[in-house]
Amino acid sequence: MNPAWIDARRAWSRQDAMDATLALADRLQHAGMRVVASLMDNGVAWAVLDRACRNAGVVHVPLPLFFTSEQIDHALGLSGADALVCPASMARRWPEAPIDAVVVAQEPLACVWLPRPAAPPVLPPGTAKVTFTSGTTGTPKGVCLSEAGLQAVAQSVAQTLGPLGVRRHLCALPLAVLLEDVAGLQAAWAAGATAIVLPLATLGWQGSSSFDMARFHATVTAHAPDSLILLPQMLAAWVAYLASRQQRAPASLRFVAVGGAPVGAELIARARLLGLPVYEGYGLSEGGSVQTLNHPGADRPGSVGRPLPHARVRVAADGELEVSGALMLGYLGGAEAASPPGVWWPTGDLGEIDDEGFVHVRGRKKNVLITAYGRNVSPEWVETRLRVQPGIAQAVVFGDGQPALGAVLWPMAADLDDALLRRAVEAVNATLPDYAQLRHWTRACAPLNDTSGLATANGRPRRDAILAAHPHLFPTEELLS
Structure with a gap:
């Protein structure tokens, strides 16, 4: 069997995954769904729902579990979601909503379907997914993305990492966060690799900002993935954990991407001394998650790498980085939905590009x-x-x-x-x-x-x-x- 996904219970072959996806996609179409939101832990259920929405032409709005009740209500209202898929325990937040059990591949999952009365959403044409990012104010902003754009990024990552022969990717970040969704799960699917999709608590996550590194290390060692995506703080904690115990990284790892915030050449060097094959990347939700990436054969620690095949990067006159390729369709709601971006998108980051094409980020323009x-x-x-x-x-x-x-x-x-x-x-x-x-x-x-x-x-x-x-x-x- 060639698994497509592995969860805490069993391995799902590609045929299992496709059968489950088609069954749920058919249900979505018969129900006349336009927009479906999800509030789910990492797992096969999340992956099946995401692919089913794509197959049915339904907009998927994945919401992170760490969102507050106010942020969830804001996102549901702004997106005009027809239904919310969530664990039964979370359904108690909406006691007035009727509950319909969700069944995937004849196996009841620990999620329920909550139909919602919703006004027609204001979405840019071609929207396939809305990802919500909370800025410094904490109010989520919906970024509308096309299926073609998302697949361009996933294929770009898969192509770039192809020579490494990655066959098993462990999803270490929430799938509701675009980075793991696109550069992890979808890129693994595009490369014909297996994605290991375990509940976040299994990986040591305790809420959104606490982490049990001993549990994380044990889980990575047990599942022996070839690749991971980490946040800088996770990497720093792992390096400290390994160094304090005079241990080395699991031997299975071939590639560990790190991004979401500045990393620094010093942390990269310390990680590599411990056997962690770490490479820094850079991107933003408005560009489909990843624009640049270091990797073996094109690596410059301290930079965020060269642009991936789908992307272009340039520096504006005031030093701001601008990106092009697989850009969003616009923001969710109101006049912003009718104002798609141009060819180039200002990132808000200051930076430069060296003579060999490596991009260096120097900080936020507004900071x-x-x-x-x-x-x-x-x-x-x-x-x-x-x-x-x-x-x-x-x-x-x-x-x-x-x-x-x-x-x-x-x-x-x-x-x-x-x-x-x-x-x-x-x-x-x-x-x-x-x-x-x-x-x-x-x-x-x-x-x-x-x-x-x-x-x-x-x-x-x-x-x-x-x-x-x-x-x-x-x-x-x-x-x-």
């Missing part, structure tokens, strides 16, 4: 700090260097209008003392020019996550909220000297 001495500093530049230091899990840098920069730091473990954080700051300062060095720092009053209100649900720091929560970061009496 650039201008110190009291008139020096422009990207906080992400300093934050990336802080996060690779032993003991530092999260770091956010401030200093707009200040004589010197300051940072709010959250340690890897609650029992780490401030002396370790101080040494980390000193080590980073030794690598930076004077105008980018940290004169001030403080231990964060709470973890920088959505629970504390100091980050969005997908981990982006709420900079204004963090600064307001740490009013003594900058001494009021400090003057220019």
Whole structure:
């Protein structure tokens, strides 16, 4: 048998997967569905529903489990979903909704179907999927994507990684997040590889911002995948875990992609010394998830790689990176749905492209700090260097209008003392020019996550909220000297 998907119970062959997909697609069509939202854990049920929506010409709106009730209600209303598929336990949130059991391949799944009264959605023509991304305000914004665009990205990833012979990919990120959906699940399907789709708790996820690295390492070792996609914080925690136990990465791994935030050449180097074949990439939801990627044979640590075959990247006159290829159709709702992007999309990131075509991201355009001495500093530049230091899990840098920069730091473990954080700051300062060095720092009053209100649900720091929560970061009496 050549499995297409593996879940916690059994392996699904490609024929199993297609039979289940066709059966559910037929049901969707007979029910007259236009838009179906899902609120589901990783698993074969998610994959079957996603492919069934594609086959039936139904728009799929996958919602992450870490969304708040307000974010879920906002997304459901804005998308005009005709039905929501979710675990029975979650259906209690909507006691007024009738429940219809969802059956895939004659096997009842632990999900129910909730029909919803919905107004016709305002969608750009050709929309196949809507992915919601929460920005720094936490209000999700719906990005409308076409099936052709999504497949172009998946095929591009599969083509680029083809020489590595990846046969087993373990989905380590939520499938409701576009990166794992397209560059993981769909790229594996396009390459004829097996995707291992396990419940997130099996992989060590505890909510959206806590992680059990021992469990993750054990699961990866047990399932022996060839490839993974990680977030930088997951990679940093794995490197620390392996180093503290003098262990090496599972020998099965051939390729580990890392993206979603700056990684840094130092963390890449430390990971590779432990046997982790790590390569940094870059992309955004408006471009279908991935635009650039390092890989064996085209690798420059510290960069985010060269553009993938489907994508182009250029630098605007003001230093902002712009991307083209497989762009979104528009944003969900209102006038924005009728305003598709042009050929090039501004990413909001500052960067440059070197002589060999490798793209280097220098930070967010809107986050650039201008110190009291008139020096422009990207906080992400300093934050990336802080996060690779032993003991530092999260770091956010401030200093707009200040004589010197300051940072709010959250340690890897609650029992780490401030002396370790101080040494980390000193080590980073030794690598930076004077105008980018940290004169001030403080231990964060709470973890920088959505629970504390100091980050969005997908981990982006709420900079204004963090600064307001740490009013003594900058001494009021400090003057220019």
